[in-house]
Amino acid sequence: MYVAVKGGERAIENAHRLLAHERRGDRDIPEISLSQISEQLTLAVDRVMSEGSLYDRELASLAVKQARGDLIEAIFLVRAFRATLPRFGATEPVDTGKMMVRRRISSTFKDLPGGQILGPTFDYTHRLLDPQLTEEFLPELPATSDAPWAATPRVTDILGRDGLIEPSPQTDPDAAVGDLTREPLSFPADRDLRLQNLARADEGFLLAMGYSTQRGYGRNHPFAGEIRIGDVEVEFLAEDVGFAVPLGMIAMTECQMVNQLKGSATETPCFTRGYGLAFGQSERKTMSMALVDRALRANELGEEVLAPAQDEEFVMSHSDNVQATGFVEHLKLPHYVDFQSELGLLRKLRKEFAERADADPLQEAAE
Amino acid sequence: MSTPAYNFAYLDEQTKRMIRRAILKAIAIPGYQVPFASREMPMPYGWGTGGVQVTAAILGPNDVLKVIDQGSDDTTNAISIRKFFAKTAGVATTTSTTDATVIQTRHRIPEAPLHAGQVLVYQVPIPEPLRFLEPRETETRRMHALAEYGLMHVKLYEDIARFGHIATAYAYPVKVNARYVMDPSPTPKFDNPKMDNCAALQLFGAGREKRIYAIPPYTKVVSLDFEDHPFTRYRFDAPCALCGAEEAYLDEIVTDDSGGRMFVCSDTDFCERRQAAGHRGLESAAPHKERAHG
Numbered sequence: 001m002y003v004a005v006k007g008g009e010r011a012i013e014n015a016h017r018l019l020a021h022e023r024r025g026d027r028d029i030p031e032i033s034l035s036q037i038s039e040q041l042t043l044a045v046d047r048v049m050s051e052g053s054l055y056d057r058e059l060a061s062l063a064v065k066q067a068r069g070d071l072i073e074a075i076f077l078v079r080a081f082r083a084t085l086p087r088f089g090a091t092e093p094v095d096t097g098k099m100m101v102r103r104r105i106s107s108t109f110k111d112l113p114g115g116q117i118l119g120p121t122f123d124y125t126h127r128l129l130d131p132q133l134t135e136e137f138l139p140e141l142p143a144t145s146d147a148p149w150a151a152t153p154r155v156t157d158i159l160g161r162d163g164l165i166e167p168s169p170q171t172d173p174d175a176a177v178g179d180l181t182r183e184p185l186s187f188p189a190d191r192d193l194r195l196q197n198l199a200r201a202d203e204g205f206l207l208a209m210g211y212s213t214q215r216g217y218g219r220n221h222p223f224a225g226e227i228r229i230g231d232v233e234v235e236f237l238a239e240d241v242g243f244a245v246p247l248g249m250i251a252m253t254e255c256q257m258v259n260q261l262k263g264s265a266t267e268t269p270c271f272t273r274g275y276g277l278a279f280g281q282s283e284r285k286t287m288s289m290a291l292v293d294r295a296l297r298a299n300e301l302g303e304e305v306l307a308p309a310q311d312e313e314f315v316m317s318h319s320d321n322v323q324a325t326g327f328v329e330h331l332k333l334p335h336y337v338d339f340q341s342e343l344g345l346l347r348k349l350r351k352e353f354a355e356r357a358d359a360d361p362l363q364e365a366a367e
Numbered sequence: 368m369s370t371p372a373y374n375f376a377y378l379d380e381q382t383k384r385m386i387r388r389a390i391l392k393a394i395a396i397p398g399y400q401v402p403f404a405s406r407e408m409p410m411p412y413g414w415g416t417g418g419v420q421v422t423a424a425i426l427g428p429n430d431v432l433k434v435i436d437q438g439s440d441d442t443t444n445a446i447s448i449r450k451f452f453a454k455t456a457g458v459a460t461t462t463s464t465t466d467a468t469v470i471q472t473r474h475r476i477p478e479a480p481l482h483a484g485q486v487l488v489y490q491v492p493i494p495e496p497l498r499f500l501e502p503r504e505t506e507t508r509r510m511h512a513l514a515e516y517g518l519m520h521v522k523l524y525e526d527i528a529r530f531g532h533i534a535t536a537y538a539y540p541v542k543v544n545a546r547y548v549m550d551p552s553p554t555p556k557f558d559n560p561k562m563d564n565c566a567a568l569q570l571f572g573a574g575r576e577k578r579i580y581a582i583p584p585y586t587k588v589v590s591l592d593f594e595d596h597p598f599t600r601y602r603f604d605a606p607c608a609l610c611g612a613e614e615a616y617l618d619e620i621v622t623d624d625s626g627g628r629m630f631v632c633s634d635t636d637f638c639e640r641r642q643a644a645g646h647r648g649l650e651s652a653a654p655h656k657e658r659a660h661g
Binding site (some may be wrong): 341 | 373378379381398407408409411412413414430437438440442443444445446447453464475504505530532534536553556577601603617618641
């Protein structure tokens with residue numbers, strides 16, 4: 001009798017066929033379209049673009065559909081596709097100060113140039129399930145006004161003019177931009193790589209890490225200096241023509257946290273920065289990111305590194321959900337060869353233990 | 368929407384060149400873990416993305432590929448990876464250890480001796496042998512640089528003090544070319560001696576951890592031990608129930624719910640060849656009903 005599992009090839013094919021069937025669900029119900037996902041599950045698509053590191057709503061919508069709504073699986077699909085794309089270079093830094101804002105709030109000032117703009121937010125909704133949405137429902141058109149578009153300076157720039165917040169670190173504009181998808185990460189990592197890692201990091205992981213700093217594990221007294229959501233222009237320096245060429249607009253969320261003071265007898269005290277940036281409307285993500293970015297600056301700011309969120313190796317090595325889910329879920333793969341080896345060792349140890357006990361039953365009792 | 372078109376063996380040539388450079392460096396410094404810019408592959412981390420990238424980087428159109436998992440060509444993940452390369456590279460595949468030019472493996476080294484010109488590609492989950500003693504990469508890299516391996520010997524000694532044996536049954540650490548302590552990937556320690564002075568090139572790929580390392584052909588590989596507690600291979604009490612092999616690593620198959628067990632070769636190609644050559648174990652098993660491919 002030989003009962004080992006065989007026929008894996010057919011089993012895989014049948015499993016994939018069943019998966020496709022389950023993904024489709026009840027065939028009497030109309031199939032969901034990519035534009036429906038892109039338009040009506042906007043925030044899911046934003047998350048997949050952010051953590052998938054690829055700004056393409058259509059591909060992200062396809063990934064959400066193919067992944068049956070499992071966003072980490074969708075992120076994985078997008079990442080695997082992205083990895084095959086050639087890289088032409090890096091764009092110019094986007095100027096979020098020139099963002100066409102749809103939402104912009106500051107918790108540090110009652111009012112400020114450009115105003116507080118609530119925009120499309122869940123913030124002050126009552127979380128009551130809305131029975132209207134069980135059926136097709138066309139909401140009212142949004143309120144509009146003719147207010148001319150005015151510049152909305154960043155809160156950190158306003159504070160920065162008086163030196164109340166540390167300046168953003170100036171980097172050499174000619175220096176190459178780090179990219180952890182092209183160069184393996186090594187520690188200690190520079191802040192550009194840290195921010196890239198955090199921008200790609202799992203939202204839930206960052207949320208928990210950021211939350212832990214608020215509860216005392218690496219506390220850094222944050223204020224939400226500003227959160228802004230809107231469209232920014234992306235420009236690429238074309239070597240041939242010698243100037244930056246606009247590539248188009250992308251939607252982004254930026255969060256700048258204003259954090260606890262630094263300063264000493266010899267250094268003027270000022271607030272410190274924590275920064276978060278993501279594609280689309282990703283407010284929770286960018287706020288968490290800004291908290292963790294600030295926590296990870298502990299070494300640079302001469303603070304004691306005691307909490308997990310301040311530990312660069314810990315945070316950066318475990319923040320990527322594609323890596324994490326792969327390694328956790330690989331435990332599903334067969335491990336029977338290693339298990340057999342452990343089983344052999346365990347049986348040997350148990351046998352020797354039993355022999356020792358038989359040889360001298362009193363000794364064991366005495367121990 | 369742009370329809371994806373993929374290069375030979377999936378990876379683009381730039382990525383392959385980057386991986387080949389890492390491989391060359393790894394061969395030049397046996398046992399040293401070379402960081403490389405691992406890509407997201409279309410299978411999950413932990414499923415062999417490091418091995419797949421190494422294989423993709425070295426595969427040529429005339430190569431013959433064999434993929435095993437747990438020693439078997441017919442386990443689901445081995446099938447999946449073999450099909451991936453059959454599809455993306457169009458290379459010939461085989462289950463024969465001897466006929467293959469590239470063998471990608473997870474958790475085993477084939478029983479049949481490898482010959483010169485072959486490449487054995489290991490899938491590696493945790494490349495750092497010191498990881499469970501020291502979680503920090505900054506620390507372990509320093510320890511390797513200084514060849515500071517005392518911690519590992521203390522761990523092995525503590526095993527002996529507690530259990531009377533070194534309680535590591537797989538991923539048993541080795542020293543390569545009398546310099547670097549290396550993790551052989553989670554192969555059972557039964558396989559460790561096969562790495563020593565091996566005629567084939569051995570390449571190790573860890574995708575999630577972004578490391579590649581290598582053992583060039585005919586390199587000295589020593590399993591760590593003590594003079595008074597020498598390294599020993601795990602021995603099975605019984606020969607293979609199908610082919611009667613005495614010197615092969617065996618899988619334990621649970622045959623019923625009242626303690627019934629049988630032991631059969633984990634290396635299915637080795638076992639089938641022995642059966643074809645007329646070797647028989649105590650069980651008269653039917654040959655495997657379904658071949659892994661074809």
